[in-house]
Amino acid sequence: MTELARRARVETSPGAARNSRRRARWSERVAKWMFIAPAVIYLVVFFAYPIVKNGLTSFQNYTTSSLYTGKAPFNGFQNYRHIFHSGIFGKIALNTALFTIGSMVGQFVIGLGLAVFFSRRFPLNGLIRSVILLPWLLPLVVSSTVWRWMLDQDNGVLNNVLVNSGLTTTRVPWLTSTTVALISVILVNIWIGIPFNMVILYSGLQDIPTDLYEAAKIDGANGLRTFWHITWPLLRPVVGVVVILGFIYTAKVIDIILVVTGGGPVDASETLAVGSYNLSFKTFLFGQGAAMGNVLILISLVFAAIYLRMNRGTFSETDTR
Amino acid sequence: MSSPAPAAGAVSLTSLDYYSSDPYKSFVSSHLQSCAAAAGATMASQDHVPGGQLGPKILQDISAHSLPSLLMIDNPGVQAIAATGALVPLTDLGVDPTTGIFPGILAAGTYKGKVYGMAPSVNSIALFYNKDLLTAAGVAVPKTWADLTAAAKKLTTSAHYGLAFSADNDGEGAWHFLPFLWSNGGDFLHLGDPAAVQALTFESDFVKSGAASKSVVSWTQGDVNDQFAAGKAAMEINGPWNIAPLDKLQNIHYGIAPIPVPAAGKTLVAPLGGEMWTIPQTTPAQEAAAAKVVTCMNNPANQLAYNTDVVQVPTRMDVAAQYGQSYPPIQSFISEVSTARSRTEEVGALFPTVATALETAIQAAITGAASPASALKTAAATVAAAPAP
Numbered sequence: 087m088t089e090l091a092r093r094a095r096v097e098t099s100p101g102a103a104r105n106s107r108r109r110a111r112w113s114e115r116v117a118k119w120m121f122i123a124p125a126v127i128y129l130v131v132f133f134a135y136p137i138v139k140n141g142l143t144s145f146q147n148y149t150t151s152s153l154y155t156g157k158a159p160f161n162g163f164q165n166y167r168h169i170f171h172s173g174i175f176g177k178i179a180l181n182t183a184l185f186t187i188g189s190m191v192g193q194f195v196i197g198l199g200l201a202v203f204f205s206r207r208f209p210l211n212g213l214i215r216s217v218i219l220l221p222w223l224l225p226l227v228v229s230s231t232v233w234r235w236m237l238d239q240d241n242g243v244l245n246n247v248l249v250n251s252g253l254t255t256t257r258v259p260w261l262t263s264t265t266v267a268l269i270s271v272i273l274v275n276i277w278i279g280i281p282f283n284m285v286i287l288y289s290g291l292q293d294i295p296t297d298l299y300e301a302a303k304i305d306g307a308n309g310l311r312t313f314w315h316i317t318w319p320l321l322r323p324v325v326g327v328v329v330i331l332g333f334i335y336t337a338k339v340i341d342i343i344l345v346v347t348g349g350g351p352v353d354a355s356e357t358l359a360v361g362s363y364n365l366s367f368k369t370f371l372f373g374q375g376a377a378m379g380n381v382l383i384l385i386s387l388v389f390a391a392i393y394l395r396m397n398r399g400t401f402s403e404t405d406t407r
Numbered sequence: 408m409s410s411p412a413p414a415a416g417a418v419s420l421t422s423l424d425y426y427s428s429d430p431y432k433s434f435v436s437s438h439l440q441s442c443a444a445a446a447g448a449t450m451a452s453q454d455h456v457p458g459g460q461l462g463p464k465i466l467q468d469i470s471a472h473s474l475p476s477l478l479m480i481d482n483p484g485v486q487a488i489a490a491t492g493a494l495v496p497l498t499d500l501g502v503d504p505t506t507g508i509f510p511g512i513l514a515a516g517t518y519k520g521k522v523y524g525m526a527p528s529v530n531s532i533a534l535f536y537n538k539d540l541l542t543a544a545g546v547a548v549p550k551t552w553a554d555l556t557a558a559a560k561k562l563t564t565s566a567h568y569g570l571a572f573s574a575d576n577d578g579e580g581a582w583h584f585l586p587f588l589w590s591n592g593g594d595f596l597h598l599g600d601p602a603a604v605q606a607l608t609f610e611s612d613f614v615k616s617g618a619a620s621k622s623v624v625s626w627t628q629g630d631v632n633d634q635f636a637a638g639k640a641a642m643e644i645n646g647p648w649n650i651a652p653l654d655k656l657q658n659i660h661y662g663i664a665p666i667p668v669p670a671a672g673k674t675l676v677a678p679l680g681g682e683m684w685t686i687p688q689t690t691p692a693q694e695a696a697a698a699k700v701v702t703c704m705n706n707p708a709n710q711l712a713y714n715t716d717v718v719q720v721p722t723r724m725d726v727a728a729q730y731g732q733s734y735p736p737i738q739s740f741i742s743e744v745s746t747a748r749s750r751t752e753e754v755g756a757l758f759p760t761v762a763t764a765l766e767t768a769i770q771a772a773i774t775g776a777a778s779p780a781s782a783l784k785t786a787a788a789t790v791a792a793a794p795a796p
Contacts, residue, residue, distance in 0.1 A: 147794065150756075153470040154491035168794070173785070239622045241639070262621040264776045350576040351624040351770040352777075367463060368577075369759045370487065371794070 137383075143376035150370050158373075165377040169365075174353050182357040182382075185272055185343075186336045192276035193332060197283025202313070204284070205291045215288075222281040230345035233274045237261050237346070264354040267347050271355045275342055279335070283328055290324030291317065330393040334386055358382040418696040419451035423468070424479035424682070425461040430651075434716040438527075438704055439477070446699035469493050474687035476697045480524060482515040482683050482749055487756040489518035495686045496521035500698035507723050511679045515749030524683030527704050528719040531677040531743040532583065532628075532646050534667065535653075538660040540567070540641040548664045549642075552587075552609055555667040559618035562641035569618040571640035572610075573628045574769050581762040582678055583628065583644050584610055584769055585750070586666040589676035595753045595761045598768070599780075599787035605669075607779035611772040624770050635661075646680060647740050650718050663739045679747040681719070720744045757793060764789040 143158070144165050152158035169175055204215050221229060236243050237260035245257040260270040294317065302312045340359040343349060349356035349364065356364075358378055366375030420443055426432045436453055443450045454475065456464050462484065468474045469491055480488055488494060497504045504522040505513060509529065516524035534555075536548060544562050549555040559569030573579040587610055588594075593603035613619035619640075620626075626634070628645055635643040636656055644666065653661060668675050684704065686697045703709060710721040714730055720740050721727045731741045751758045767789075768782035777785070 150466065150469070150487050151491045153466055154472075154493045156470075168792075172789075234625065238625070240620050259621055261625040262774065264771075264774050347625065348576045350767075351774045352767055354776075364763065369763055369793075371760075 140376050140379060140383075143373055144380050146373050148372035148376070152372070161373070165371075165373040168374050169361075169378050169381075174356070174361075177353055178356050178358055178361050181268060181353075181355065182337060182359075184268060185275070185339070185355075185357055186333060188269075188272040189275040189279060189336045189339075190329070190332045192272065193279035193283045194328065196276065197280050197328075198287050200280065200284045201287035201291055202317070204288055218284060219281045221278050226278070226341045227345055229278065230274065230342045233277075234261070234346050237270055237274075261347055262351060264352050267351060267354040271343050271346050274346055275336065275339060278342065279332065282335070283332065286324060286328050286331075287321065290321050294320045326393065326396065330390065333389050337382065337386055337389075358385075418446075418448040418692050420448050420477060420693060420696055420700065421452045421454070421475035422450060422477040422479070423454045423456070423461075423464065423475045425456055425458045425481075426479075427455040427457045431717060434713070438709065438713055438716075439700065442700045442703035442709070443696070445703050446696050448696040448700070474689070476687070476689045476693040477700060478685050478687050479682050480685055482512065482524070482526065482529075482679065482681050483751050483758050485516050485524045485683050485685060486518045486751050487759075488685070489521075489523040490756055493687050494523045495688055495694055496523055497525065497686065497698065497701065498522060500686060500694055502698050502702050507725060509722055509724060509727075509744055509747075511744065511747045511749050511752070512681060512683075512722050514752045515679060516683050516685075518755075524685040525701050525705050526681045526683040526722050527710050527713045528717055529679055529681035529722050529744055529747075530646050530648065530719045531680055531740055531747050532586065532644050532666065533677075533739045533743060534642060534664045535635060535645055535649070536642045536662050536664065537635070537638070537640075538662050540638075544641075548662065549667045550664075551667050551671055552669050555642075556609070556612070556616075556618075559613055559642065560616060563618045567638060568620050568634075568640045570613050570642045570644075571619060571626070571631045571634045572613075572623055572644040573626050573631050574610075574614075574623040574766075574773050575625065575627055576763070576766040576770060577627070578762060578766075579628045580624075580766040580769050582680070582750075584765065585678040585748075586644075586675065589678070589748060590666075590673060591669045595758075595765075595790065597787070598761075598765065598790060599784045603783050604780045607769065607772050607783060610769070611779060614773045615775075621773075624773055635659075647719050647737060648717075650736055663736060665739050665743055674746055675743060677743045677747045679744065679749045681722075754790075757790070760793045761790050764793075 145160055145162065146152070146158040147161045147164070148158040200218065204211060237245075239245060239257050239259050239262050242260070244260070245254075248254045249257060259266050261267055298316050298320075299312060302316055307315070337357075338359050339357070340363055343355055343357060343360050344363070347355045349360040358381060362375045362378040362382065364375075365371045365378060422439055424435060426435045432455055436450075439453065440450050452475075461479075461481070465474070465478070465480070465484075465488060469488070474493055478488075478494075498521065502525070504516065504525045508525075512526050512529050513522065516522050516526070534549070540562055541548065541558075546558045546561050547554070549558045555570070562569035572583045574583070584606070587606040588603055591602045591606045591609075593600060593606055597603065614621055614623060620634075623631075631640075631643050632645050632649045632652075634640045635645070636653060636659060638659065650663075653659060665675050666677060684701050686694055686701065688694070689697070704713065705723070707723060707726050710723055710726045711730060714721045714726075715734070718734075718737065720737065721730055724745075727741050727744070731738045750762070754761050764786040768777075768779075768786040771777040771782035771785075772779040776782075
């Protein structure tokens with residue numbers, strides 16, 4: 087008996103049938119919600135709550151006592167006024183822009199060069215390619231600490247090499263000059279970001295059909311023309327991904343700067359992310375720290391929106407083709 | 408929150424500190440354990456986090472109301488944590504935190520007239536000098552600013568600098584500058600005054616004249632001691648925790664002197680360092696047992712034993728004098744501690760803001776981004792504009 091018999095018995099009564107249909111619909115709806123519940127709960131707990139909380143905090147006078155009592159009086163736009171009128175906001179914003187653009191250009195150019203290089207066949211290709219991933223695999227605090235030693239003005243290995251090889255006559259003040267420090271952290275960040283750029287661009291290159299290159303060769307195109315007319319256009323969607331992810335990864339960089347220069351000397355290498363950290367965890371002005379963090383989030387959002395628009399353009403282009 | 412049923416009357420205690428590596432970790436753990444045993448309690452868990460993470464960890468525990476029964480706080484942070492209301496005043500628990508204690512450290516543990524923390528040991532910074540290099544250059548141990556400037560210049564060669572100190576922007580830059588600022592009569596609320604400008608000019612001139620490395624802006628005091636230990640600096644400003652590691656090195660012979668004062672006859676005012684034990688709000692039974700542990704760690708015999716282990720200065724004046732007689736290298740630090748000032752004495756919980764502004768000024772003067780006078784004017788304006796904590 088069991089299943090068949092039970093169903094037969096249920097179906098004899100029309101009321102029961104309606105009930106069971108309603109129950110089925112209801113359970114179907116529940117099942118649907120159950121499927122999306124994990125994602126919704128995850129988004130609410132780990133994204134919506136922190137963002138809303140950060141937004142609220144930026145309008146509050148939030149101190150260490152607030153952490154214990156949970157009480158933090160609202161103070162309107164005072165936190166934003168404080169950070170915009172602190173006298174260094176312009177400098178910090180410029181540093182963030184220079185750091186982000188400088189790092190992204192360096193990482194992209196070198197990463198693309200290496201990706202093109204490794205897409206050729208030669209012995210030990212795989213081995214060397216995996217060695218280049220190393221900066222990505224090391225904990226950032228470890229590699230940044232080593233860079234801090236290497237960049238030391240008097241005893242650092244970098245200056246020793248530069249001076250002994252005659253490339254420079256004086257020792258470069260990598261971490262001790264207010265004009266050079268930002269360049270130093272950009273160089274370190276480029277070194278760390280190269281593997282990411284290389285891996286994504288390399289996989290993009292692998293997807294380009296080889297017969298296109300063969301056809302170009304038959305037509306007599308040289309290396310540069312081949313790159314410009316075949317590689318670059320077909321790589322563009324991947325380039326878009328690299329650029330947007332690169333922007334998001336770079337604008338928020340904090341660990342490298344904190345370890346290598348601490349944002350100094352003075353405020354020479356302080357970015358929005360470092361400034362936000364310092365406000366919250368060095369001077370315990372959580373409201374102002376949250377406000378500066380929100381500025382960074384807004385800038386990233388603008389960039390993400392531009393990217394989405396650009397993307398829509400490329401997709402519709404592909405559709406009509 | 409209900410407390411777990413005490414097993415056979417024994418209260419279990421927890422602790423949090425930043426002694427994350429030996430030898431300090433085992434010294435502190437064993438002192439806590441023996442004092443807990445004497446109080447009829449057991450240490451159920453002892454957490455140790457690295458220095459930089461203690462602050463954020465305490466803040467997390469405060470907001471989650473999950474502080475341990477015994478909490479170590481670096482002394483400039485005690486007032487800020489006490490201000491949250493998470494700590495119990497020691498006198499409420501029958502602890503006597505005042506008798507015979509150096510006044511500087513007592514002030515650091517006091518918030519709104521109540522004492523919240525006791526330190527078994529304190530420290531400060533002094534001048535370490537390389538005896539061999541001073542003898543070779545015919546330089547006497549400097550006692551005044553003029554002496555120090557002349558000595559640093561004379562001791563600078565292509566192989567080593569005359570002086571090393573920290574001018575970083577993570578707390579230690581301000582810490583090394585304070586003896587100059589305070590001994591010259593400067594203070595936190597008047598950073599733009601001539602006394603402060605003179606002190607900053609004095610410090611930044613070491614770098615300008617080449618007697619100190621430009622890298623001081625990126626050196627922590629750990630890096631500073633590495634330079635001194637490697638013979639790359641003839642003198643350094645640093646604390647007593649370097650005595651034991653330096654003693655292990657065969658090739659360096661060093662002496663310790665108080666930090667030079669602006670002119671002969673002036674009093675040295677050095678900053679007070681050291682960690683305080685506080686009692687967060689837990690259960691009455693745990694608080695009572697924790698109070699017994701704090702009292703026990705600070706009785707004369709235990710302070711002497713503890714400081715013999717960690718090579719720092721006991722906070723009980725009589726115990727300090729006794730330790731100084733049995734171990735002369737610590738004498739310079741003991742004499743400094745008697746006149747030392749805590750970093751929160753003038754400005755309380757505003758200290759982190761002051762230190763950050765001050766370090767920005769120090770770095771600006773040393774790198775030449777601004778003159779000492781204009782750098783300190785900016786710092787004074789920042790302090791004046793800071794919201795009351």
